[in-house]
Amino acid sequence: MSLDYLLDGFVVALSWQNLLVGLLGCFFGTVIGALPAIGPINGIALLLPIAYTIGLPAESTIILLSSVYMGSEYGGRISSILLNVPGDAGAVMTALDGNPLAKQGRAGEALAISGISSFVGGMLGVVGLAFFAHLLSLLAIGFGPAEYFVLMVFSFATLASMVGKETVKTLIGCTLGLILATVGLDPTSGAYRFTFNEPELGSGIEFVMLVIGLFSISEAILLLEQHSAGATIIRQMGRTLPRIADLVLSAGATLRGSLIGFFMGVLPGTGASVASSIAYTTEKRISDRHGTFGKGDVRGLASPEAANNAAATASFVPMLTLGVPGSGTTAVMLGALMLYNIQPGPQMLTEQPLLVGGLIAALFIANILLLILNLPMVGIFARLLTLPNWILVPGILVLSVVGVYSTNASVLALLMMVGIGILGWVLRKLAFDMAPILLGFVLGHLMEVNLRNALAISGGELGIFFQSPISIVLWVFAVVIAAAPYLISRLARKAT
Amino acid sequence: MKITFDSGRVAAICLFVFALLFAWSGSRIEYAFASDPLGPRAFPLLLAAALAVFSIWLFFRPGENEAWPRGIILWKGLGIPLTVALAALLLMPVGFFGVTFLLVSVIAWIFDAGLRRAVISGVIQAALWQVVFVHLLGVYLPSGSLWEGLAP
Numbered sequence: 347m348s349l350d351y352l353l354d355g356f357v358v359a360l361s362w363q364n365l366l367v368g369l370l371g372c373f374f375g376t377v378i379g380a381l382p383a384i385g386p387i388n389g390i391a392l393l394l395p396i397a398y399t400i401g402l403p404a405e406s407t408i409i410l411l412s413s414v415y416m417g418s419e420y421g422g423r424i425s426s427i428l429l430n431v432p433g434d435a436g437a438v439m440t441a442l443d444g445n446p447l448a449k450q451g452r453a454g455e456a457l458a459i460s461g462i463s464s465f466v467g468g469m470l471g472v473v474g475l476a477f478f479a480h481l482l483s484l485l486a487i488g489f490g491p492a493e494y495f496v497l498m499v500f501s502f503a504t505l506a507s508m509v510g511k512e513t514v515k516t517l518i519g520c521t522l523g524l525i526l527a528t529v530g531l532d533p534t535s536g537a538y539r540f541t542f543n544e545p546e547l548g549s550g551i552e553f554v555m556l557v558i559g560l561f562s563i564s565e566a567i568l569l570l571e572q573h574s575a576g577a578t579i580i581r582q583m584g585r586t587l588p589r590i591a592d593l594v595l596s597a598g599a600t601l602r603g604s605l606i607g608f609f610m611g612v613l614p615g616t617g618a619s620v621a622s623s624i625a626y627t628t629e630k631r632i633s634d635r636h637g638t639f640g641k642g643d644v645r646g647l648a649s650p651e652a653a654n655n656a657a658a659t660a661s662f663v664p665m666l667t668l669g670v671p672g673s674g675t676t677a678v679m680l681g682a683l684m685l686y687n688i689q690p691g692p693q694m695l696t697e698q699p700l701l702v703g704g705l706i707a708a709l710f711i712a713n714i715l716l717l718i719l720n721l722p723m724v725g726i727f728a729r730l731l732t733l734p735n736w737i738l739v740p741g742i743l744v745l746s747v748v749g750v751y752s753t754n755a756s757v758l759a760l761l762m763m764v765g766i767g768i769l770g771w772v773l774r775k776l777a778f779d780m781a782p783i784l785l786g787f788v789l790g791h792l793m794e795v796n797l798r799n800a801l802a803i804s805g806g807e808l809g810i811f812f813q814s815p816i817s818i819v820l821w822v823f824a825v826v827i828a829a830a831p832y833l834i835s836r837l838a839r840k841a842t
Numbered sequence: 843m844k845i846t847f848d849s850g851r852v853a854a855i856c857l858f859v860f861a862l863l864f865a866w867s868g869s870r871i872e873y874a875f876a877s878d879p880l881g882p883r884a885f886p887l888l889l890a891a892a893l894a895v896f897s898i899w900l901f902f903r904p905g906e907n908e909a910w911p912r913g914i915i916l917w918k919g920l921g922i923p924l925t926v927a928l929a930a931l932l933l934m935p936v937g938f939f940g941v942t943f944l945l946v947s948v949i950a951w952i953f954d955a956g957l958r959r960a961v962i963s964g965v966i967q968a969a970l971w972q973v974v975f976v977h978l979l980g981v982y983l984p985s986g987s988l989w990e991g992l993a994p
Contacts, residue, residue, distance in 0.1 A: 396975075396979065396981065399979075399981050400979045400980060400981065511905070511906070512903070512905045514896055514899045514900050514903060514905075515900070515905065517892075517896050518857065518893065518896045518897070518900065521889055521892050521893045521896060522893070524889050525864060525886070525889050525890075525893070528868075528885060528886050528889070532871075532873070532882040534876060534877055534878060534882070535873040535874075535875065535876040535877075535881060535882045536873065536874070537871050537872060537873035537882040538871075539868070539871050539882060539886065540867060540868075540886075563922075563923055563926065566922050566949075567919045567920075567922050567923065570915065570918055570919050570922065570952065570953065571911050571915060571919065734953075734955075735953045736949075736950040736951075736953035736954065736955035736959070736960070736963065737950070737963060739949055739953055740945060740946035740949040740950050740953075740963065740964075740967060741946075741967060741971075743922075743926055743945060743949060744942055744945060744946065744967065744971050746926070747926065747929060747930070747933075747941075747945070748971070748975055748981065748983065751933070751983065752981050752982070752983075755982075757930050757931065757933060757934065760926070760927075760929075760930035760933070761927055761930055761931075763926075764923045764926050764927045764930065767923050767926075768923050771919075771923075772853075774908070775849070775907060775908045775910060776849060776850060776853050776907050776908075777905060777906055777907050777908060794885045797880070797885065798878040798879075798880050798885075799878065801878055801879050801880055802877060802878035802879065805879070806879035
């Protein structure tokens, strides 16, 4: 199969409208990433309904949202380094060495090194995406309903094993998401499920309402609790260009982080935060001979930054080729495609080549734009960190109300958003991660449809889920990934 | 083994009860015909069973939770979703501009802006978002049924 779709994609991405949309997305994404109050999922969830309502075509919306996603991965490091508060989940590890560097008067260098590492990770991620999307779409043609069902079991096994501090809470989150997805009309039988005679629930729980409720409303309540804690922002930048010696020293860490990030990102459900965590701990194990990690080692800064950008790009691979999100943020993107009645999957490269090619080209262009925005202009974004919560949070809530109302035109939807927000806050206080709920919701309908179709094909025989080589390989991977944390901790205990 | 009822265990009990209610509601789904062997009840019942098992697991391994807010922080925290709910209920009669002013002012006050700054912020953001959404982006937002009768 030729890669002509990539060349056509560049033509789409380089149109003036999409360039402007991409630039706006990069700028907003960096702002969203820099501000601790709002992460990429919130930002994308707030922009999506507005982009849809004003009539942006599907390609432009996806370019906008993916540029926001990439921008937020660059922006997250700004508050991590200057404030010791991660701008988003993928930037948690960045603070470990980034903030100590800033406290040594080298904030500008730290921001530059992390910006360059982000660029390298992002670019390697785009090359990997172009190659793997093509390869995986060829493989995915062999997927039938049984294989898709097993793929989703594998996705949840990966989630349970790698995301969140406690497996049981991740599993409960996934199950709650799957439960929410059952609300509405069952297309196969025509039965209404869990609608309680409410006509608005006939088409199910609306995706935008769920995302905004879970992430924005609950976040606003949590921010109030953190509001009184306060944090000191480091204002002294020092030199803004990195030393050549530091770039050479961090080159290996950047490349290793990029590779780890890419392969973690391809796994369904994992995302940038898991990737950056694994990259940092791996780099520390390989390179920390004198106990310098955690005290301002540039390798400890470069590795997770390269990883989170590579993972963010790689998370598009399963989303585009298999219709399974690679991260919580790509789960929202999946929702965006469904709003436009586009079903991601192996047929996307043949049915929507301009959209896939345009997205890959836009990610390539976005990385270049973001390096330009983030190196000389980082001081402007840093000033945003001084914006007080009493200005920021009301603005986020207004965007939430507009976002939900513009897609539903319903007061009931707004009230349900509030209810979901309170539930989200309670679950977050109980240390539940929100991403599994979102992934469960996005995959729930597909999972049930594939389960029922597979059993319809086999006449009720469960053996269909264990017949094809693809299913068997996926079951083996699912078991290995689910058991991996326990095996590794047992081996570690035996070693000590 | 001594069991203390912390919030994790209370959550486990609530989730278990929810699983039972969900299973009961799922078993009563009415349908005339299903083209597959499972039908529309099976998946919800499977999920209810899974949730029940996981909630028992959570009861015995509740893990760590974050500290719950108390006093004024708790009340202010709950004030945020209540303000958004009030804004939602007033959206049709009062309109987007008025509701935005209310929402921004109250939330700013909750975040310790002080009354004067909260009101000024409310006016500025209401005007800003009205211009951005209604006039620049063309998003339909209610203008308020209360004022329609007053328009010339």
